[in-house]
Amino acid sequence: MSSSAQNNKNNQIQQFSSIRLQIYKEFWNALSSHKLNTQKLDDAAVAIGGEFESGRAVQDRNTGESIDSGAYIILDSLSTEHGNVRGTVKNFNTIEDFKRCDKVSLFNDVVEHIKNATSVDDITRILLITYSDIKKFTFHYLAATPAVIDGSAQWMGSLERCEEELAAEMQATQPAHGWCWIVKRSESDGQLLSAGVDDWKDFYRDTPSAHYTLAFVDPSSAQTPGWVLRNLLYYIATRFGVRRVNVFASRHSASLFGELSTDATYASTRSVGWEKNTENGKITPKTINLSTSLDPTRLANQAV
Amino acid sequence: AVRDYLAPVLRESKFKEHGRITPDEFVAAGEFLTYKFPTWAWSSGDEGKRRDYLPADKQYLITRNVPSLRRAKDMAYTDSLGDPDNEAFLKFVNDELTIGADEGEDDWVQTHAGNRQTEDVPDIIPSISPSNSPTIQPASPQDPDNSHEIPDIEDDDDFGVIEEPDDPAAAETSTSGVLKVRTYDCIITYDKYYQTPRLWLQGYDEHQKPLSYNQILEDVPSDHANKTVTSEPFPHSALNTPMLSVHPCKHASVMKKMIERMDSKGKAESPPLPTATPKKKGWLSSVVGGSKKQSQSQSQAQQQPAQSQQPIAEAEDGLRVDQYLVMFLKFMAGILTVEIDATTSF
Numbered sequence: 001m002s003s004s005a006q007n008n009k010n011n012q013i014q015q016f017s018s019i020r021l022q023i024y025k026e027f028w029n030a031l032s033s034h035k036l037n038t039q040k041l042d043d044a045a046v047a048i049g050g051e052f053e054s055g056r057a058v059q060d061r062n063t064g065e066s067i068d069s070g071a072y073i074i075l076d077s078l079s080t081e082h083g084n085v086r087g088t089v090k091n092f093n094t095i096e097d098f099k100r101c102d103k104v105s106l107f108n109d110v111v112e113h114i115k116n117a118t119s120v121d122d123i124t125r126i127l128l129i130t131y132s133d134i135k136k137f138t139f140h141y142l143a144a145t146p147a148v149i150d151g152s153a154q155w156m157g158s159l160e161r162c163e164e165e166l167a168a169e170m171q172a173t174q175p176a177h178g179w180c181w182i183v184k185r186s187e188s189d190g191q192l193l194s195a196g197v198d199d200w201k202d203f204y205r206d207t208p209s210a211h212y213t214l215a216f217v218d219p220s221s222a223q224t225p226g227w228v229l230r231n232l233l234y235y236i237a238t239r240f241g242v243r244r245v246n247v248f249a250s251r252h253s254a255s256l257f258g259e260l261s262t263d264a265t266y267a268s269t270r271s272v273g274w275e276k277n278t279e280n281g282k283i284t285p286k287t288i289n290l291s292t293s294l295d296p297t298r299l300a301n302q303a304v
Numbered sequence: 305a306v307r308d309y310l311a312p313v314l315r316e317s318k319f320k321e322h323g324r325i326t327p328d329e330f331v332a333a334g335e336f337l338t339y340k341f342p343t344w345a346w347s348s349g350d351e352g353k354r355r356d357y358l359p360a361d362k363q364y365l366i367t368r369n370v371p372s373l374r375r376a377k378d379m380a381y382t383d384s385l386g387d388p389d390n391e392a393f394l395k396f397v398n399d400e401l402t403i404g405a406d407e408g409e410d411d412w413v414q415t416h417a418g419n420r421q422t423e424d425v426p427d428i429i430p431s432i433s434p435s436n437s438p439t440i441q442p443a444s445p446q447d448p449d450n451s452h453e454i455p456d457i458e459d460d461d462d463f464g465v466i467e468e469p470d471d472p473a474a475a476e477t478s479t480s481g482v483l484k485v486r487t488y489d490c491i492i493t494y495d496k497y498y499q500t501p502r503l504w505l506q507g508y509d510e511h512q513k514p515l516s517y518n519q520i521l522e523d524v525p526s527d528h529a530n531k532t533v534t535s536e537p538f539p540h541s542a543l544n545t546p547m548l549s550v551h552p553c554k555h556a557s558v559m560k561k562m563i564e565r566m567d568s569k570g571k572a573e574s575p576p577l578p579t580a581t582p583k584k585k586g587w588l589s590s591v592v593g594g595s596k597k598q599s600q601s602q603s604q605a606q607q608q609p610a611q612s613q614q615p616i617a618e619a620e621d622g623l624r625v626d627q628y629l630v631m632f633l634k635f636m637a638g639i640l641t642v643e644i645d646a647t648t649s650f
């Protein structure tokens with residue numbers, strides 16, 4: 001691995017595009033009625049499910065510039081049945097509780113969950129900390145999509161635009177269920193073979209590490225791979241001792257491919273992934289007022 | 305809603321004659337749209353609000369987070385002659401959907417048709433736009449939509465700003481926040497009364513907060529605001545929340561014109577070639593290619609079948625009903641500044 005680190009391309013830190021939560025009024029409405037009718041004063045965490053939504057790049061008609069919207073996780077109901085991202089919402093009873101609560105420890109609980117994951121389906125988790133002012137239809141919230149990173153070392157390398165032909169071949173190997181998978185080329189007929197990430201040891205038993213290839217469905221549409229790759233890299237590094245891997249970021253268009261390597265051992269880890277408040281650029285709660293679309297009195301007044 | 309309830313479901317295919325489509329044709333066109341452009345997806349909506357003439361899991365089409373790069377009021381309404389009042393109208397001249405100077409009965413104003421990027425954007429709609437700043441206007445106390453103050457909960461200090469460890473591997477976007485533009489969720493429902501698709505818009509500002517009605521109107525040229533673009537309860541939401549919609553009363557006639565053009569062009573230009581197999585991609589990509597230039601070059605492409613693989617068989621029939629929604633989006637993109645026709649990225 002140290003030899004590959006000499007490679008010029010591998011001297012740069014691979015960056016990851018963040019993902020954020022897009023929370024719909026249907027979600028707030030469901031959360032409010034769950035609070036009022038079911039949960040009441042109990043403020044235990046509630047399981048939620050969200051859905052990845054790919055970012056998209058559009059071209060500015062005036063300047064020709066390409067603008068990327070960033071990837072999202074959509075929350076539009078309390079149901080955990082559909083959607084492919086799991087998480088929890090911690091809904092406090094009072095604004096004081098919300099202010100006072102130890103948010104970092106809630107965050108760390110989720111990080112522990114990710115670290116102890118026994119399957120790749122469990123390594124993308126979302127955390128939502130809220131206070132719902134139900135009378136005013138106002139919601140305060142903090143959101144996080146934690147990523148576990150090594151205390152000091154980074155993943156080095158660079159994913160580049162993948163050729164269409166290879167992208168199509170890789171995408172054809174995606175298993176029916178699963179957002180990430182591993183690929184190798186058969187020695188006998190040159191066809192691509194695939195397996196689930198958890199089959200790593202068996203699948204790559206006789207394969208040189210230079211051929212390890214990890215593929216995942218990437219909701220990002222930016223130049224850099226999406227946030228979800230970070231925990232996936234943590235997972236393969238800690239479970240299978242991987243320090244060097246080819247990565248394929250599968251997208252509707254402009255998929256990425258490249259080699260990443262690291263000196264990270266994850267002996268000591270840190271975690272990042274709080275969503276910033278775009279109004280001040282810091283990690284502070286956001287406030288959303290939905291009285292125009294949820295308040296029955298206002299709706300009645302508008303219905304002329 | 306009563307009118308909608310009482311109107312019979314259209315059974316017979318009328319799309320060539322009137323520009324109207326049946327629910328089945330809506331589903332077929334929706335299938336094509338979601339297949340070609342995977343950002344569009346079917347949604348089942350609220351269970352209690354299902355329409356039984358549509359499949360339960362195909363009640364309406366939705367695409368989320370469509371960026372809107374600039375406000376309609378900031379668009380320069382100038383044409384090549386430099387006359388800012390010279391609005392263009394969508395007209396069919398020769399083979400193409402083009403821009404005419406005079407307004408016919410069924411013509412739609414295409415407000416940002418001749419738009420060029422100009423150094424100094426003249427403020428030509430003072431009634432709506434006190435400044436050319438793209439920032440959202442502060443709420444005035446008289447504005448019923450914004451009368452509720454949204455105080456951020458006191459000071460940040462009260463919460464304690466959470467500090468994260470330095471993360472050199474976080475891409476630029478996570479530090480600068482996010483895309484500094486509005487985004488829209490665009491929804492296409494089937495309007496049973498008008499027998500056409502109908503477009504709905506829900507907007508979010510750059511901080512992901514839902515836009516008020518008046519804020520969304522900033523993305524609608526003044527020619528359409530409060531006339532063809534109105535606020536109505538969204539028919540598939542249990543919450544009955546109002547949403548902005550492009551009123552479908554003129555959709556059928558405009559669609560009919562578009563279809564007729566496609567048809568007559570097909571008949572005039574392409575000798576029948578029975579062996580040609582229909583292949584969607586080439587024809588379609590020229591239609592949905594995004595820029596008007598591309599769509600105008602379509603007739604040339606049809607005269608060079610070698611270059612665009614399949615136009616002949618397509619052109620024989622003109623517009624097929626499953627391409628209806630693609631044309632519909634072209635039409636909608638002409639009247640909104642939302643980048644709804646963002647099909648170019650695929």
